[in-house]
Amino acid sequence: VAGIKSQITRAVSDAEKTHL
């Protein structure tokens, strides 16, 4: 579960880094 949560957090921050 911890892996899934960190994947979610990383996906959101990666998208923000790339597109904001």
Place this chain on the structure above:
Amino acid sequence: GRPDDVRAILERISGAEAMPPSPAEQAVLVRYVAELRAQPRAHRTFNDRWSAWIAYRDGPNGLRARP
């Protein structure tokens, strides 16, 4: 510029004992990421990248802080 609902969900699921996001919360996150990805890629200047690298190097867990 992170929306309040997204920030609240990410805060709630952070931490070792927090529950994973519910389907409704997942939908909010998926929609947010989809909105971001629909935008064009951010233009980053060389200066932006250089500053980010310096911050990484000198940050609390940066290369310089290692003994």
